[in-house]
Amino acid sequence: xxxxxxxxxxxxxxxxxxxxxxxxxxxxxxxxxxxxxxxxxxxxxxxxxxxxxxxxxxxxxxxxxxxxxxxxxxxxxxxxxxxxxxxxxxxxxxxxxxxxxxxxxxxxxxxxxxxxxxxxxxxxxxxxxxxxxxxxxxxxxxxxxxxxxxxxxxxxxxxxxxxxxxxxxxxxxxxxxxxxxxxxxxxxxxxxxxxxxxxxxxxxxxxxxxxxxxxxxxxxxxxxxxxxxxxxxxxxxxxxxxxxxxxxxxxxxxxxxxxxxxxxxxxxxxxxxxxxxxxxxxxxxxxxxxxxxxxxxxxxxxxxxxxxxxxxxxxxxxxxxxxxxxxxxxxxxxxxxxxxxxxxxxxxxxxxx
Amino acid sequence: xxxxxxxxxxxxxxxxxxxxxxxxxxxxxxxxxxxxxxxxxxxxxxxxxxxxxxxxxxxxxxxxxxxxxxxxxxxxxxxxxxxxxxxxxxxxxxxxxxxxxxxxxxxxxxxxxxxxxxxxxxxxxxxxxxxxxxxxxxxxxxxxxxxxxxxxxxxxxxxxxxxxxxxxxxxxxxxxxxxxxxxxxxxxxxxxxxxxxxxxxxxxxxxxxxxxxxxxxxxxxxxxxxxxxxxxxxxxxxxxxxxxxxxxxxxxxxxxxxxxxxxxxxxxxxxxxxxxxxxxxxxxxxxxxxxxxxxxxxxxxxxxxxxxxxxxxxxxxx
Amino acid sequence: xxxxxxxxxxxxxxxxxxxxxxxxxxxxxxxxxxxxxxxxxxxxxxxxxxxxxxxxxxxxxxxxxxxxxxxxxxxxxxxxxxxxxxxxxxxxxxxxxxxxxxxxxxxxxxxxxxxxxxxxxxxxxxxxxxxxxxxxxxxxxxxxxxxxxxxxxxxxxxxxxxxxxxxxxxxxxxxxxxxxxxxxxxxxxxxxxxxxxxxxxxxxxxxxxxxxxxxxxxxxxxxxxxxxxxxxxxxxxxxxxxxxxxxxxxxxxxxxxxxxxxxxxxxxxxxxxxxxxxxxxxxxxxxxxxxxxx
Numbered sequence: 001x002x003x004x005x006x007x008x009x010x011x012x013x014x015x016x017x018x019x020x021x022x023x024x025x026x027x028x029x030x031x032x033x034x035x036x037x038x039x040x041x042x043x044x045x046x047x048x049x050x051x052x053x054x055x056x057x058x059x060x061x062x063x064x065x066x067x068x069x070x071x072x073x074x075x076x077x078x079x080x081x082x083x084x085x086x087x088x089x090x091x092x093x094x095x096x097x098x099x100x101x102x103x104x105x106x107x108x109x110x111x112x113x114x115x116x117x118x119x120x121x122x123x124x125x126x127x128x129x130x131x132x133x134x135x136x137x138x139x140x141x142x143x144x145x146x147x148x149x150x151x152x153x154x155x156x157x158x159x160x161x162x163x164x165x166x167x168x169x170x171x172x173x174x175x176x177x178x179x180x181x182x183x184x185x186x187x188x189x190x191x192x193x194x195x196x197x198x199x200x201x202x203x204x205x206x207x208x209x210x211x212x213x214x215x216x217x218x219x220x221x222x223x224x225x226x227x228x229x230x231x232x233x234x235x236x237x238x239x240x241x242x243x244x245x246x247x248x249x250x251x252x253x254x255x256x257x258x259x260x261x262x263x264x265x266x267x268x269x270x271x272x273x274x275x276x277x278x279x280x281x282x283x284x285x286x287x288x289x290x291x292x293x294x295x296x297x298x299x300x301x302x303x304x305x306x307x308x309x310x311x312x313x314x315x316x317x318x319x320x321x322x323x324x325x326x327x328x329x330x331x332x333x334x335x336x337x338x339x340x341x342x343x344x345x346x347x348x349x350x351x352x353x
Numbered sequence: 354x355x356x357x358x359x360x361x362x363x364x365x366x367x368x369x370x371x372x373x374x375x376x377x378x379x380x381x382x383x384x385x386x387x388x389x390x391x392x393x394x395x396x397x398x399x400x401x402x403x404x405x406x407x408x409x410x411x412x413x414x415x416x417x418x419x420x421x422x423x424x425x426x427x428x429x430x431x432x433x434x435x436x437x438x439x440x441x442x443x444x445x446x447x448x449x450x451x452x453x454x455x456x457x458x459x460x461x462x463x464x465x466x467x468x469x470x471x472x473x474x475x476x477x478x479x480x481x482x483x484x485x486x487x488x489x490x491x492x493x494x495x496x497x498x499x500x501x502x503x504x505x506x507x508x509x510x511x512x513x514x515x516x517x518x519x520x521x522x523x524x525x526x527x528x529x530x531x532x533x534x535x536x537x538x539x540x541x542x543x544x545x546x547x548x549x550x551x552x553x554x555x556x557x558x559x560x561x562x563x564x565x566x567x568x569x570x571x572x573x574x575x576x577x578x579x580x581x582x583x584x585x586x587x588x589x590x591x592x593x594x595x596x597x598x599x600x601x602x603x604x605x606x607x608x609x610x611x612x613x614x615x616x617x618x619x620x621x622x623x624x625x626x627x628x629x630x631x632x633x634x635x636x637x638x639x640x641x642x643x644x645x646x647x648x649x650x651x652x653x654x655x656x657x658x659x660x661x662x663x664x665x666x667x668x669x670x671x
Numbered sequence: 672x673x674x675x676x677x678x679x680x681x682x683x684x685x686x687x688x689x690x691x692x693x694x695x696x697x698x699x700x701x702x703x704x705x706x707x708x709x710x711x712x713x714x715x716x717x718x719x720x721x722x723x724x725x726x727x728x729x730x731x732x733x734x735x736x737x738x739x740x741x742x743x744x745x746x747x748x749x750x751x752x753x754x755x756x757x758x759x760x761x762x763x764x765x766x767x768x769x770x771x772x773x774x775x776x777x778x779x780x781x782x783x784x785x786x787x788x789x790x791x792x793x794x795x796x797x798x799x800x801x802x803x804x805x806x807x808x809x810x811x812x813x814x815x816x817x818x819x820x821x822x823x824x825x826x827x828x829x830x831x832x833x834x835x836x837x838x839x840x841x842x843x844x845x846x847x848x849x850x851x852x853x854x855x856x857x858x859x860x861x862x863x864x865x866x867x868x869x870x871x872x873x874x875x876x877x878x879x880x881x882x883x884x885x886x887x888x889x890x891x892x893x894x895x896x897x898x899x900x901x902x903x904x905x906x907x908x909x910x911x912x913x914x915x916x917x918x919x920x921x922x923x924x925x926x927x928x929x930x931x932x933x934x935x936x937x938x939x940x941x942x943x944x945x946x947x948x949x950x951x952x953x954x955x956x957x958x959x960x961x962x963x964x965x
Contacts (some may be wrong), residue, residue, distance in 0.1 A: 368804070380820060380821060381824065387771070482905055485786070495896075495948040496941075497904065497920075499907045499920075499923065500937065500941040500944070502928060503923070503937055507934070511931055604817065605813075606813040610908075611815075611908065616926075624817065629910065641820060644816060645813075648812070648813060652811075
């Protein structure tokens, strides 16, 4: 499945896209080995609050190549969204301390000035948000909001921008795009709004897309449509995608590699295939068990992870998951080392399954 | 959808206006101090006072008197001054334009100063402009306008002779002298308004910057900070500004009463003061009713403006 | 499709970005409350006890021989007014009146308006509509004009000024109390108590009122400031505190014509009024931010 995702079909642009939009430029030409686009190494984020310091992300490391998808999976508050915003340079400078390294095409992003970073945001690296209602300006026409992204990165006349926006709206399969251009966010359905967000993200032909829970606010049918759309567009534009989600099912279907986060750290990381074949970390197991599945008899109650995600400003010593873990032993009061197997998979657990 | 909201606002408007006129009438007629006595003086012959009371219809029940007054008021007849015998309507029509011009000028000065200060303060919180703006606003809200007016007269009229200290030069005798005569009073009124508007705008913009997701979306798009501030944040704050303009209108009216007295401007504010001194009840009543009705109307207009301009409300969400 | 891998131990070359995060000390963060509060306490003490402590002459004990003395004159540290009265003495005695009027009209608004708002907001229905419509009509009048008319026709004295200003404070408090009550009514704990069958009066007194009071109290500080303003304005126009009694507003008015040769007459009471109002505003704002952030 992952092979299918990453293999690039050169004619996909014509096949999938009814309107010819040359967004990807020369990057669609196949042949060259897929380059590593985004490289995150030992990313750490500390929030300095009035009375405390909250370590929201502790040592996140991953990389994505063109055409590939990595899933970052975890419960709410595990540091997924903070990771996304740290990569984009969107965390408030006054309170958030970002350490480590984020490289785009080999260039360090964390060292860039605001001005330099802005030239990457929305052009090379884009973000699709969870709640499209709140993420769109309620008092601005959607067309204007998409056009704004174009104007921010290129010299373009209003008429040309208008034309491009309509093309983009068609590209994300919004019917009667010309009319929709003039509508306000609340006049659209949730799915349509998310399509608008995606059109906005695609406007400048991005190389990396970070999708932060892109379907959480949508109903199940719309969810599938949006994910399929994202997959098609990724193939078409040969984007690297970071899919952030709490949903293991989504990760299984749409990613090549998965990093599971708990309490701000990666607890297990492997290719999607291997991870679902052999889970090592009890937390990953627990997440998988809490998905309703057709294989399970429906009368059997779903397993639930007991307890709550820990308070980041007062973490227990040792493995942060140990208080909720069935397999926890005395040893778990020491911090586990993030071990690397010969396959390159990583996990942090003293007693792997 | 919107039409029905507008309709409902209008329906609420009528009873409020009626109520406002009735309260005015009630206040002025129930409170001690007899009009007939006021006209003839306290030493007058009780018989002639009684006669005058009858002439003025003061011996009729209150509700009847209110009804008569309302009947006349609706046809534009607000009675005549007890002192000068002039028609109240005529006096008002001479006075209202002066006050109106003063208010518009004050309002413009306040907005022209408040908007850039608020935007720059929101751009750099705790920066120089923010601190200066905050200090100025603190003074603006704590210096009474009569003190400010006196200081401005001392400084710009008596010391530097830039502007006339008092008096009004009508628009008919040239725009220059007219504006010069209104500048200091308008500046006096605008100071407190500037304080209120600039602080409100700044707070509203800061809140959006900190809490609204669409600000982050705009940043993620690569939109520059100044552009986010103007195109997204300030634009949306304008809706709150409309509301605050309506809410502050009463204060604005109150300020004209004092400022017109200090600068000897022939507006309705100074008319109110002189009519109260002279116990000229009909004039006082006319002025208070006009002011209250205008205040209610301005509130209605700002509400409607908000409805018409804000797409969220226009399309019936929120 | 090999995804790039990294060893778990990171090379030391990933230099840490130096952080410049400062923790503000606790005492500095509460300065915005203590400074204005301290000034207000000093002001109140000075107004009510100052005249005796400093052995000041009475506010009307001046002689025309001493008229319009400048600041820092011997025996009259802040100078004298147009008829020779000591300006400091007038400012302190005038302050007493200002404080009494401010507190008095605020308290009337707090108690009467607060109760009306809580009852209207909690009960809802016709009662609420009638109360609010009626009070809205009073709010339609610019506050100073209402006070102005009421004070004149009642006759100018301290009690009537308080009464006149209450025409503004009562509806203002009622509005705020109602809005807060409406929010509380939808909150879990109030609904729960009601569903448990608690008596309405108990719910109101034990759960609603204690939660409404904090926001009313911070608003009360702003109201005192507004009331002081209105009192000064009324007295300035000669419609507030009657003549021989000292008031900041009337002293300022009396200095109006001597502005260029004896500015102290306007200056001294103005500074007192400004200090009081500015401190009340800052304290009110500081407390409100504190409550809102909780």
